[in-house]
Amino acid sequence: MLIAEALSICQDCRKIWKASELADITHGIFERVSPGEPMPSGECPDTDCGALCQPIASDHPSAFEIGNQHGYLCPSCTKGDKLYISATVTAALLPDGSDTTDSDTEWEVGDPAWCGCGWRGKVENLIVIELSE
Ligand SMILES: [Zn+2]
Numbered sequence: 001m002l003i004a005e006a007l008s009i010c011q012d013c014r015k016i017w018k019a020s021e022l023a024d025i026t027h028g029i030f031e032r033v034s035p036g037e038p039m040p041s042g043e044c045p046d047t048d049c050g051a052l053c054q055p056i057a058s059d060h061p062s063a064f065e066i067g068n069q070h071g072y073l074c075p076s077c078t079k080g081d082k083l084y085i086s087a088t089v090t091a092a093l094l095p096d097g098s099d100t101t102d103s104d105t106e107w108e109v110g111d112p113a114w115c116g117c118g119w120r121g122k123v124e125n126l127i128v129i130e131l132s133e
């Protein structure tokens with residue numbers, strides 16, 4: 001399983017990358033990093049971007065940036081905006097149907113989870129990162 005600390009976030013497009021996906025910093029690291037700034041972990045591999053990336057341990061993304069408020073990322077594509085969890089929902093049965101609005105949606109680590117990229121696994125396989133406020 002991936003450890004969250006090995007992930008980096010692009011300072012421009014805010015995409016999250018694994019260490020193995022980052023491009024080497026090709027030019028001008030001393031012009032691009034101001035004194036006192038943390039050392040970047042690499043360059044964004046997105047050819048339209050190429051901005052510097054910081055370790056996610058020092059620059060937490062927000063729930064809005066990753067796409068969910070639980071800090072979950074897909075272990076395959078490291079995105080969090082296409083995740084699904086097959087959770088248990090309690091429904092109140094009513095004469096004209098059912099109502100789940102009073103139910104807290106809960107899931108267990110062993111519940112099925114999947115991602116729009118095609119990854120399938122369990123909740124316990126998801127990467128969990130710390131989010132900024
Ligand atoms: Zn980028």
Ligand SMILES: [Zn+2]
Pocket residue numbers: 074075076077078079115116117118119
């Ligand atoms: Zn995915």
